[in-house]
Amino acid sequence: MALIVQKYGGTSVGNVDRIKNVAQRVAKFKMLGHQVVVVLSAMSGETNKLIELAKSIQKIPDPREMDVLVSTGEQVTISLLSMALKDLGLKAKSYTGSQVRILTDDSFTKARIVSIDEARIRADLDSGHVVVVAGFQGVDEQGNITTLGRGGSDTTGVALAAALKADECQIYTDVDGVYTTDPRIVPEARRLKSITFEEMLEMASLGSKVLQIRSVEFAGKYKVKLRVLSSFEEGGDGTLITFEDDEIMEQAIISGIAFNRDEAKITVTGVPDKPGIAYQILGPVADANIDVDMIIQNVGADGTTDFTFTVHRNEFTKALDILKSAQSQIGAREVSGDDKIAKVSVVGVGMRSHVGIARSMFKALAEDGINIQMISTSEIKISVVIDEKYLELAVRVLHKAFNLDQEPA
Amino acid sequence: MALIVQKYGGTSVGNVDRIKNVAQRVAKFKMLGHQVVVVLSAMSGETNKLIELAKSIQKIPDPREMDVLVSTGEQVTISLLSMALKDLGLKAKSYTGSQVRILTDDSFTKARIVSIDEARIRADLDSGHVVVVAGFQGVDEQGNITTLGRGGSDTTGVALAAALKADECQIYTDVDGVYTTDPRIVPEARRLKSITFEEMLEMASLGSKVLQIRSVEFAGKYKVKLRVLSSFEEGGDGTLITFEDDEIMEQAIISGIAFNRDEAKITVTGVPDKPGIAYQILGPVADANIDVDMIIQNVGADGTTDFTFTVHRNEFTKALDILKSAQSQIGAREVSGDDKIAKVSVVGVGMRSHVGIARSMFKALAEDGINIQMISTSEIKISVVIDEKYLELAVRVLHKAFNLDQEPA
Numbered sequence: 001m002a003l004i005v006q007k008y009g010g011t012s013v014g015n016v017d018r019i020k021n022v023a024q025r026v027a028k029f030k031m032l033g034h035q036v037v038v039v040l041s042a043m044s045g046e047t048n049k050l051i052e053l054a055k056s057i058q059k060i061p062d063p064r065e066m067d068v069l070v071s072t073g074e075q076v077t078i079s080l081l082s083m084a085l086k087d088l089g090l091k092a093k094s095y096t097g098s099q100v101r102i103l104t105d106d107s108f109t110k111a112r113i114v115s116i117d118e119a120r121i122r123a124d125l126d127s128g129h130v131v132v133v134a135g136f137q138g139v140d141e142q143g144n145i146t147t148l149g150r151g152g153s154d155t156t157g158v159a160l161a162a163a164l165k166a167d168e169c170q171i172y173t174d175v176d177g178v179y180t181t182d183p184r185i186v187p188e189a190r191r192l193k194s195i196t197f198e199e200m201l202e203m204a205s206l207g208s209k210v211l212q213i214r215s216v217e218f219a220g221k222y223k224v225k226l227r228v229l230s231s232f233e234e235g236g237d238g239t240l241i242t243f244e245d246d247e248i249m250e251q252a253i254i255s256g257i258a259f260n261r262d263e264a265k266i267t268v269t270g271v272p273d274k275p276g277i278a279y280q281i282l283g284p285v286a287d288a289n290i291d292v293d294m295i296i297q298n299v300g301a302d303g304t305t306d307f308t309f310t311v312h313r314n315e316f317t318k319a320l321d322i323l324k325s326a327q328s329q330i331g332a333r334e335v336s337g338d339d340k341i342a343k344v345s346v347v348g349v350g351m352r353s354h355v356g357i358a359r360s361m362f363k364a365l366a367e368d369g370i371n372i373q374m375i376s377t378s379e380i381k382i383s384v385v386i387d388e389k390y391l392e393l394a395v396r397v398l399h400k401a402f403n404l405d406q407e408p409a
Numbered sequence: 410m411a412l413i414v415q416k417y418g419g420t421s422v423g424n425v426d427r428i429k430n431v432a433q434r435v436a437k438f439k440m441l442g443h444q445v446v447v448v449l450s451a452m453s454g455e456t457n458k459l460i461e462l463a464k465s466i467q468k469i470p471d472p473r474e475m476d477v478l479v480s481t482g483e484q485v486t487i488s489l490l491s492m493a494l495k496d497l498g499l500k501a502k503s504y505t506g507s508q509v510r511i512l513t514d515d516s517f518t519k520a521r522i523v524s525i526d527e528a529r530i531r532a533d534l535d536s537g538h539v540v541v542v543a544g545f546q547g548v549d550e551q552g553n554i555t556t557l558g559r560g561g562s563d564t565t566g567v568a569l570a571a572a573l574k575a576d577e578c579q580i581y582t583d584v585d586g587v588y589t590t591d592p593r594i595v596p597e598a599r600r601l602k603s604i605t606f607e608e609m610l611e612m613a614s615l616g617s618k619v620l621q622i623r624s625v626e627f628a629g630k631y632k633v634k635l636r637v638l639s640s641f642e643e644g645g646d647g648t649l650i651t652f653e654d655d656e657i658m659e660q661a662i663i664s665g666i667a668f669n670r671d672e673a674k675i676t677v678t679g680v681p682d683k684p685g686i687a688y689q690i691l692g693p694v695a696d697a698n699i700d701v702d703m704i705i706q707n708v709g710a711d712g713t714t715d716f717t718f719t720v721h722r723n724e725f726t727k728a729l730d731i732l733k734s735a736q737s738q739i740g741a742r743e744v745s746g747d748d749k750i751a752k753v754s755v756v757g758v759g760m761r762s763h764v765g766i767a768r769s770m771f772k773a774l775a776e777d778g779i780n781i782q783m784i785s786t787s788e789i790k791i792s793v794v795i796d797e798k799y800l801e802l803a804v805r806v807l808h809k810a811f812n813l814d815q816e817p818a
Contacts, residue, residue, distance in 0.1 A: 016465045056425045058492040068503050069488035072481035076459070079478035083467040094477050099552055143508055
């Protein structure tokens with residue numbers, strides 16, 4: 001008998017039939033003798049609908065009231081799933097974040113979990129109940145309703161699994177696992193049996209939106225066994241997220257190819273090469289609350305330097321305007337930008353112990369005439385920025401170059 | 410400066426524009442220097458939508474989960490109104506029933522309020538906030554969400570007014586007060602400046618659905634000054650619900666004509682006239698959870714008696730079937746029924762000190778050829794059951810007979 005936390009996303013509970021399907025799946029695990037805690041998101045589209053409603057009342061909705069509003073989304077699904085479970089003859093009980101007491105800080109709309117009181121859940125499990133918990137939400141010290149921000153239901157699932165010392169946290173989603181890359185671009189893309197937390201973090205932050213990043217960090221910190229599964233297909237094993245110190249089932253050098261079309265780059269050229277210049281350039285950008293991703297600086301020959309960084313494409317114009325206003329103060333020759341770029345990354349913990357990955361990557365891209373505009377590396381990934389029109393080609397080329405369509409030896 | 414509790418029903422907060430209108434009205438009271446607590450229902454139609462959703466999952470939805478589900482309706486409106494108030498530059502804060510701590514018993518879907526912790530609300534009022542509270546809901550000792558049953562938002566308003574010792578509890582609805590009868594039937598019907606609690610109870614239970622009965626009982630018990638007002642028209646004074654020991658502004662003998670089309674009558678004739686017969690007849694009906702309204706028994710000449718009672722029309726067939734099965738056991742000659750009836754009542758505390766009201770009533774009906782099938786009286790009302798086709802005529806005749814179109818002297 002195991003204790004399993006299962007988290008189902010918005011599409012998995014998007015209508016009455018799907019909620020009944022989730023109940024059937026939960027019932028199967030229960031019949032096998034497992035204890036099951038279910039964490040749910042709101043029905044897909046519901047949270048956005050509520051946000052739109054709020055904006056039609058107050059242009060920038062009050063954060064405290066926003067959380068009161070959007071937290072109703074999961075309250076609806078937990079009650080409906082509990083009814084569906086009872087309809088199958090199971091004992092079931094729903095809890096809002098506040099009822100469990102998922103204590104968070106008071107940062108409305110982006111709260112962080114401080115602690116979880118697992119006593120009530122434990123008692124219900126011991127008396128044979130399926131416990132159905134609202135994801136994404138909690139309560140602060142003052143009893144105000146809080147939410148964890150977008151995708152926070154994954155975090156709730158992992159945090160509950162950690163608090164309950166669950167045997168496994170299963171994240172059900174509309175994909176059946178983590179792939180070597182997006183199968184819509186590379187049909188040969190292969191589902192990974194396992195992936196390390198570090199790789200998953202890189203894959204997630206680079207745009208493989210299978211899991212919310214914070215939940216992966218959480219799982220890593222509390223050593224929660226995390227598995228990504230499809231809520232629509234039966235019988236698959238999904239992808240297990242492993243720790244590097246676990247026995248690793250497949251030891252590939254490269255696990256996958258991630259990519260991101262949401263970035264734009266800004267280049268400041270002919271800047272006097274003196275201390276403090278990076279701060280002078282990025283200071284005003286940070287003051288405007290714009291997140292910067294890649295940053296590259298090259299020393300030039302004539303005592304000046306070129307500085308390039310990427311931002312989210314939505315903030316491209318704003319960032320460009322800021323730097324153009326600051327241009328003369330910085331003493332730059334030119335400020336230019338390009339929002340027709342894409343970032344492609346190879347990710348793999350194997351890089352740590354293997355040399356020549358970067359060379360193989362650059363060679364493969366060069367052979368197909370793909371020009372590299374920026375390069376950035378970390379311990380387990382190499383990212384390049386290229387013209388966005390080459391994105392699909394680059395992903396296919398790299399997937400093939402690293403033999404990702406084949407199971408590792 | 411007064412402390413006012415304002416309750417707005419579902420149609421008053423039925424869409425974004427109406428919510429903004431409520432915010433404007435609240436702002437006016439706030440600007441006059443009053444402290445305001447607002448109690449809200451769910452948007453009109455929302456609760457029914459959620460109930461339908463539940464029934465599509467579980468035929469008879471689990472009551473605990475039902476309350477988790479439907480309580481989201483008010484949670485949506487309180488957050489939206491708080492945003493609208495903030496948008497007008499006011500300080501505002503929303504509370505669910507559980508957050509206030511409106512403690513109830515654990516009778517899910519029809520809970521009763523046990524106590525209200527008014528400390529948080531008081532503190533917010535003192536710091537200049539408008540406090541927006543979800544009607545219809547509470548929380549039990551175990552922290553489970555409960556609801557008060559249909560129309561329970563009125564009860565929340567009155568209970569909060571009692572707990573806060575508010576100067577007035579204003580119930581905003583889609584009518585601008587309590588009328589001498591339904592203006593759709595009698596165009597001359599007049600809005601009452603005031604009505605006593607006892608009369609209101611009779612009017613409400615007889616089908617003038619302006620206020621939920623339980624809220625009127627509550628107001629009477631805790632001496633809460635209650636006023637019914639229109640949320641769509643400006644400037645009216647509505648109808649004040651008074652206590653009999655208050656100075657009464659208009660002392661009419663009869664306050665209004667109430668009526669009810671929802672009943673059906675069942676007659677058991679030729680029953681042996683012996684002790685226990687009423688129990689024998691009504692026992693099986695009560696066992697089937699069918700509410701009985703009027704009951705009349707007449708002793709006959711031949712040692713038998715006739716027994717007639719009314720039930721809600723929805724339960725007519727069920728009740729009739731029960732009695733037909735029990736007929737031989739009771740020893741009745743015949744069991745018959747009629748669901749084409751209506752009940753009309755004259756209501757007025759003045760009856761206590763005036764004689765001849767019944768005679769005037771029966772005379773007026775007789776003059777227009779309306780046959781009376783049943784009569785039932787209480788201290789402040791006289792009800793008759795007639796053929797439903799005479800209902801409108803009877804209401805008009807009685808309204809005129811008691812001069813209800815004219816202000817009392």
